[in-house]
Amino acid sequence: MKKITDFFWFCSGAHVGTLKKYPTEHNKYVGIGATIFFTALFASLSGGYAMYFVFAGNPAAIVFAILFGLIWGLAIFNMDRYIVSSIKKTADTNRQILQATPRILLAIMIGIVISRPLELKIFDKEIRQKLKSSYLNGQRAKIDTLNKAFTNKYSLELQKFQELKNEKDSLEKDINRSRYILNQEVFGDKTNQTSGITGYGTYAKQKEAVVNQKIERLDQVRADLKQTDDLINTRKNIEGLNSTKLFNEQQLDSLANVAGFADRNYALGQLSFNPDGSRDIDTYLAISFISFLFILLECLPVFVKLMSDRGPYDVALQHVEEVALHQSESEKHHLINVTDNVQETKTGEETEKEKILLRRRVKKDLEELD
Template sequence: MKEFFWWCSGVHRETLDRYPEEHSKYISIGATIFFTGLFAALAGGYALYFVFSGTSFAIFYALIFGAIWGLAIFNLDRYIVLSIDKSRKPWMQFLQALPRILLAILIGMIISRPLELKIFDKEIKEYLRAEYLVQQNAKIDTLNKTFANKYKVEYSQLASLKVQADTMESSIKTARQKMNHEIFGTKTEETSGVMGYGPYAKMKEAELIKQEVYLDSLRSRIQLKETDLLQRKTAEGLMNQRILSDKTLDSAINVAGFADRNAALSNLHKKPDGTVNKSTEYAVIFIALLFIFFECLPVFVKLMSGKDSYDNALKNQREIHDYESDTGVNVEKTAIDKIDDYRVEASIKRRMDKLQQEFAEE
């Protein structure tokens, strides 16, 4: 396990063996790199599983992508930690690690989102339930308004008939009251005051019957108009629009896509009255920050570690190898210069032999 974590940290084993006091330090760095890659594999695999959930190959895709993603992050962290030169000044080391830190922030934000969706799954479902009901009500209202505008004339005629029917009902009520006063001899400005079923009572009864017949005709026209509009609503599909039941809502929520769930998570901290739930808002932010910090952890560990004996040994070896490489070039140049005269003589001899052969052939 020690050698494995050393390999994860990218150390030169032969050099590190000479400094036992630094062994634990690089075991910790290697373990941090390894577990960051492992965590990235789990998070990336779950993210893809969430995208392909419901398909038969979702687990297979998640395993493949998770392994590739984890290895990529592991290799990137290992290279960055390995390439940080502790002999430089701290701000130079930070600039050297800055691209990886920026990339870690982006990766942390991407990976944290699917896991946040899973953490707040119950709250998201409740939010989607309320949101889908609001959307369905708004859809029904919009369809009804569109239908009302389309058949504005018919609705205007229906409203006019209903006004006439209401007026006629009020008139019939008044006429029946007058007829009763006439029959029972109640003296008013419009009755004779003579008790009995006389000519005036018969006349008022005849008027009342005419009004009732007209009211029946108005009601028939209203019913025909309402039936016609109802048939048109049915033909245009408005009657098929219903408030979603609990079973239908559960089915819609279970198949909700990433966009709907992501939008629900973004608006989860907003209450129906327009206020903001700070605890939920901070919880989402802190979880994202936790993932970002975990992604940056290998680089931070390397930056926080001080320059040690192993770093000094690596620096000295690197200087020796650089010098050896530079002197090797000088040696080769000197050797070439030393044999330059011999190369000239050999070239002259080769050309002379060629000329003698040409003359012999002639």
């Protein structure tokens, strides 16, 4: 437990030598340090998960995710540690709040950043379904756009194809009807269109000639129709219309698996809306509460430091800092006086070179103190 306590003291940014003298302050800074540590841990997991999607499909994706997660977690840890340790409890309440305000704003931004990738993982199943619907609707819109553009571009060919098709259908019906009338004429059925004379006579030959003419026209129309249809299919292949089809379930699963961070983030935002565009309150609140939880977790060390009373450690730390500052100023003035005395007491026996070296050494000491 001593090692864990020392580690959390280090995480809190406290001056361990001074803190050990005041047992009543130990637990407070253990709690602050633990909060900072677990915030950095969540940030590391969040950053690693986000980086995993950036390199999704790459064999080294896991290595990049772990490396970036460690770097991101250490960066957040260092920033939180500085934010908490820089708030001085020796100042008055208004000054503490003024000091903490920019740090709280920064903590809110960090909380939003680290919460988003974890939200993507929590709502992974819903995001996949939303992505599949989005990809399917996008493909359908693409096909509709291609069809509309093709129709506008080849309107004459399509109109000719439709006219030939209508003529073919009309000729086929007309030929069937004419053949029926021809059979009635040959077998002597009396109607308003037949003579009623049995046999292959003059009227039958006339009707057969009409049928043959219609058959010849039908053959010509069919040939023209096939030629026009081949031309239209060739144009569709060139325009990519035949090769563009709706995705099947397997293709949609593959696309959802390789979706990038931006697509998944967009899908997560769309989960808060119903298909009719209205707000889905339940999903919106669920996503928002997760964000608020991480924002609160990130701001918690600052809030704990602000809400805690001024303790003996804070007073002792102020005293240590004032003593250190006073000693630094005293040594600085002492070195300045030594420099002035050296310049005044040097005799003619010393060379100019020795004076320059001495002044440089004194100047270097002053810079180190500053």
